[in-house]
Amino acid sequence: MNYIREVDGGFSIIKNLKVSGAREGKYGVSVILCENSTASAVFTTNKVVAAPVTYTKNVVENGIVSAVVVNSGNANCFTGQQGIEDCRRIVDLASKELDIPASEIAVCSTGVIGREMPMDIISDVFHESISKLGNTSKNSLDAASAIMTTDTFPKEEALEVTLNTGEIVRIAGITKGSGMIAPNMATMLAFIVTDAVIPKKHINEAIKTAAGLSFNMIVVDGDESTNDSCLMMANGASGINVVKNNEIDSNFQQALNQLCINLAKKMARDGEGASKFIEANVRGAKTSDDAKLAAKSIITSPLFKSAVFGGDPNWGRIVSAIGYSGCDLNPDIVTIAIADETEDVDLVKNGEILAFEDTPYLKTAEKIMQSKNIIVNIDMALGDGEATAWGCDLTYDYVKINAEYTT
Amino acid sequence: MNYIREVDGGFSIIKNLKVSGAREGKYGVSVILCENSTASAVFTTNKVVAAPVTYTKNVVENGIVSAVVVNSGNANCFTGQQGIEDCRRIVDLASKELDIPASEIAVCSTGVIGREMPMDIISDVFHESISKLGNTSKNSLDAASAIMTTDTFPKEEALEVTLNTGEIVRIAGITKGSGMIAPNMATMLAFIVTDAVIPKKHINEAIKTAAGLSFNMIVVDGDESTNDSCLMMANGASGINVVKNNEIDSNFQQALNQLCINLAKKMARDGEGASKFIEANVRGAKTSDDAKLAAKSIITSPLFKSAVFGGDPNWGRIVSAIGYSGCDLNPDIVTIAIADETEDVDLVKNGEILAFEDTPYLKTAEKIMQSKNIIVNIDMALGDGEATAWGCDLTYDYVKINAEYTT
Numbered sequence: 053m054n055y056i057r058e059v060d061g062g063f064s065i066i067k068n069l070k071v072s073g074a075r076e077g078k079y080g081v082s083v084i085l086c087e088n089s090t091a092s093a094v095f096t097t098n099k100v101v102a103a104p105v106t107y108t109k110n111v112v113e114n115g116i117v118s119a120v121v122v123n124s125g126n127a128n129c130f131t132g133q134q135g136i137e138d139c140r141r142i143v144d145l146a147s148k149e150l151d152i153p154a155s156e157i158a159v160c161s162t163g164v165i166g167r168e169m170p171m172d173i174i175s176d177v178f179h180e181s182i183s184k185l186g187n188t189s190k191n192s193l194d195a196a197s198a199i200m201t202t203d204t205f206p207k208e209e210a211l212e213v214t215l216n217t218g219e220i221v222r223i224a225g226i227t228k229g230s231g232m233i234a235p236n237m238a239t240m241l242a243f244i245v246t247d248a249v250i251p252k253k254h255i256n257e258a259i260k261t262a263a264g265l266s267f268n269m270i271v272v273d274g275d276e277s278t279n280d281s282c283l284m285m286a287n288g289a290s291g292i293n294v295v296k297n298n299e300i301d302s303n304f305q306q307a308l309n310q311l312c313i314n315l316a317k318k319m320a321r322d323g324e325g326a327s328k329f330i331e332a333n334v335r336g337a338k339t340s341d342d343a344k345l346a347a348k349s350i351i352t353s354p355l356f357k358s359a360v361f362g363g364d365p366n367w368g369r370i371v372s373a374i375g376y377s378g379c380d381l382n383p384d385i386v387t388i389a390i391a392d393e394t395e396d397v398d399l400v401k402n403g404e405i406l407a408f409e410d411t412p413y414l415k416t417a418e419k420i421m422q423s424k425n426i427i428v429n430i431d432m433a434l435g436d437g438e439a440t441a442w443g444c445d446l447t448y449d450y451v452k453i454n455a456e457y458t459t
Numbered sequence: 460m461n462y463i464r465e466v467d468g469g470f471s472i473i474k475n476l477k478v479s480g481a482r483e484g485k486y487g488v489s490v491i492l493c494e495n496s497t498a499s500a501v502f503t504t505n506k507v508v509a510a511p512v513t514y515t516k517n518v519v520e521n522g523i524v525s526a527v528v529v530n531s532g533n534a535n536c537f538t539g540q541q542g543i544e545d546c547r548r549i550v551d552l553a554s555k556e557l558d559i560p561a562s563e564i565a566v567c568s569t570g571v572i573g574r575e576m577p578m579d580i581i582s583d584v585f586h587e588s589i590s591k592l593g594n595t596s597k598n599s600l601d602a603a604s605a606i607m608t609t610d611t612f613p614k615e616e617a618l619e620v621t622l623n624t625g626e627i628v629r630i631a632g633i634t635k636g637s638g639m640i641a642p643n644m645a646t647m648l649a650f651i652v653t654d655a656v657i658p659k660k661h662i663n664e665a666i667k668t669a670a671g672l673s674f675n676m677i678v679v680d681g682d683e684s685t686n687d688s689c690l691m692m693a694n695g696a697s698g699i700n701v702v703k704n705n706e707i708d709s710n711f712q713q714a715l716n717q718l719c720i721n722l723a724k725k726m727a728r729d730g731e732g733a734s735k736f737i738e739a740n741v742r743g744a745k746t747s748d749d750a751k752l753a754a755k756s757i758i759t760s761p762l763f764k765s766a767v768f769g770g771d772p773n774w775g776r777i778v779s780a781i782g783y784s785g786c787d788l789n790p791d792i793v794t795i796a797i798a799d800e801t802e803d804v805d806l807v808k809n810g811e812i813l814a815f816e817d818t819p820y821l822k823t824a825e826k827i828m829q830s831k832n833i834i835v836n837i838d839m840a841l842g843d844g845e846a847t848a849w850g851c852d853l854t855y856d857y858v859k860i861n862a863e864y865t866t
Contacts, residue, residue: 097783098779098782098783099781099782099783099786099787099788099790100778100779100781100782100788100790101782127775129775129778129779130775130778130790130807130812131812132810132811132812164773164775165773165775165776165778165779166774166775166778166806166807166812166814166815167775167815167816168815168816278775278778278779278782354761354857354861355861358857358858358860358861358862359861359862361858361862362861362862363862364862366571366572367573368534368536368537368571368572368573368574368685369572371507371536371537371572371573371685372505372507372536372572372685374506374507375505375506375507375508375685376504376505376506379506380506381506381507383506383507383537399573400537400573403539404539405537405538405539405573407573408573408574408575409574409575446761446858446861447858448855448858448859450761450765450858451765451768451853451854451855451857451858452855453765454761454762454765454766454769454853455765455766455768455769455770455771
């Protein structure tokens with residue numbers, strides 16, 4: 053796949069784009085200035101949605117986004133009419149300062165639910181952020197940092213892709229996790245900008261496909277947030293249209309998928325309290341939906357996640373998690389293996405159990421379970437369905453972080 | 460409800476019943492001798508089922524159970540043909556020792572998945588157990604103790620019920636938890652015996668109804684085990700038939716529900732690592748299925764469970780958990796309150812948020828969250844659906860117990 057090249061610099065690789073970030077205590081504000089971009093978004097499916105989600109849905113439906121203002125520290129969720137008014141106040145501020153129409157400004161929030169927005173502080177941090185707008189690597193990193201809540205490191209990705217036509221376009225993105233990472237989206241915000249030209253209809257398809265393979269396949273704790281939003285903007289700065297004959301360029305879609313998967317894996321790796329990274333690969337499922345169910349169930353199981361934390365080769369918990377996932381399963385033909393970067397071992401082969409006590413299989417499994425990266429490979433031997441999900445272990449620190457979050 | 464009286468003594472209140480329990484290290488064996496009982500059972504819905512579940516389903520379908528042999532320490536799950544053969548070996552032992560037909564003997568197991576049964580040890584402990592068969596309170600407690608795995612206390616309940624006819628019958632039961640307690644059943648075993656006469660068809664209905672209100676409404680971690688079994692036997696020792704005009708006596712059903720709810724609450728209270736007990740009451744839901752979804756979602760949310768552990772009044776996590784539960788919800792009319800034994804406080808009233816920062820509502824909530832028993836009361840204001848679910852907090856000890864279970 054050398055038509056996709058990962059590069060440094062985050063958002064700085066995109067022309068006609070300015071970003072910034074500032075923080076005061078637990079409150080951060082990032083601004084993305086991406087004038088006249090076509091845009092699309094994927095939002096939380098939680099029935100309780102934060103005010104900025106409701107607000108930004110309308111903005112995105114209009115089709116053009118010229119700026120995004122994001123705050124961390126307060127989710128502006130379950131804040132009633134006041135919440136919507138606070139969105140408008142932020143947008144009005146941004147509209148005045150940036151001299152762009154209010155109708156083209158999106159807002160996103162992440163943080164505590166059910167507390168009114170501290171608008172004085174948010175305004176101050178907004179002004180500080182906007183005074184720093186620019187297009188350097190540092191600007192990008194500042195923006196990625198200012199949206200963090202319990203994240204331990206900023207998350208950005210950038211890549212260049214050579215299209216099937218030989219032309220080159222760029223995609224960059226930032227994201228934040230890191231609890232409430234659940235089957236459908238997460239307590240996550242993701243912002244992706246490309247310098248390609250993409251008509252509205254196709255940008256919609258493109259981001260839905262990519263999110264389905266990435267952000268919707270990571271689990272930290274199984275909770276689903278009220279604020280999850282993934283916004284994609286195409287500012288067209290390259291002048292290159294990635295849609296030909298009503299089809300999106302396949303290299304572009306591949307690159308977008310890869311960018312989103314890279315960001316999603318960073319989120320899983322930085323799950324609240326995470327000490328280990330888990331990847332679950334399922335193949336041979338009856339359908340790809342079945343494969344997704346099984347892969348996510350492994351990644352979600354608190355029992356398996358605790359076992360990974362403890363380095364305990366309790367593979368029965370993998371079996372059990374697949375069993376209750378709702379997918380079709382025949383235990384008599386399933387193959388279960390675990391691996392790390394250097395070794396892999398079958399635990400169950402075509403339904404036959406190998407990893408009984410005092411076997412070399414179990415001994416190798418014990419060794420693998422000590423690794424920082426645990427890979428679970430399942431072959432259901434029922435069909436062609438495939439899926440991969442990513443997650444992390446369940447640790448003392450997860451409990452600690454979430455026992456003390458608002459206080 | 461003084462037609463139901465809780466009494467001491469566990470299984471000892473039932474005539475013509477002998478029980479026993481013995482333990483050696485992590486392996487325990489309990490025996491319940493209940494000759495010529497009609498019987499019914501509810502089993503795990505996990506697609507991976509342990510050998511004793513497969514085996515015992517057939518026994519129960521035959522309709523008469525005269526003895527149950529239960530072992531802890533090994534789940535006899537994912538053990539292939541050997542697992543079924545090991546069930547038969549246990550049944551043959553019991554048939555010979557107790558002089559009852561093998562076809563009337565049920566077996567259950569709980570413990571580690573994917574390890575062959577250590578039949579030498581299990582046989583030894585079985586023989587020790589059977590040598591102690593009797594009908595004292597101590598026998599009952601021994602039986603309740605021998606089936607424990609990570610449980611911290613034995614769980615038994617007994618009650619007398621005055622039927623609508625004025626006649627009196629008795630019900631007693633034992634159970635074990637305590638991880639993998641999930642939406643549908645749990646890593647639980649429950650054994651219930653009544654001295655009433657109940658025809659096969661009606662015992663089936665009776666235990667299904669009771670399990671739906673109790674064992675299916677507790678959550679420890681959201682994992683669902685491969686071994687969950689709830690067996691109910693009616694040995695008819697009282698000579699009193701609780702079915703009249705093809706209907707089960709309503710007092711009897713109430714009493715059975717109460718017994719199962721009491722056992723279920725003990726399991727929730729003794730969830731792995733639990734330091735606090737949580738009850739979630741949902742009313743005003745569109746349907747009772749919706750109410751169940753919402754109540755269970757609150758009890759399952761790792762974020763809310765961590766907040767309870769930390770005594771953090773982060774009620775936004777309750778809102779969020781209801782929002783992604785799949786139930787119908789209108790955030791603008793919902794009422795959310797929390798309570799303990801002495802106080803209760805509205806956090807959100809008819810959609811209006813009361814518990815903002817620095818309010819007396821939030822201060823009271825902070826105080827309540829320090830209690831050992833946290834009650835969450837939700838009124839969705841959409842219909843007549845009601846449900847209650849029980850659970851526990853997510854603690855360091857949960858992680859510790861499950862990080863070290865097999866090793």
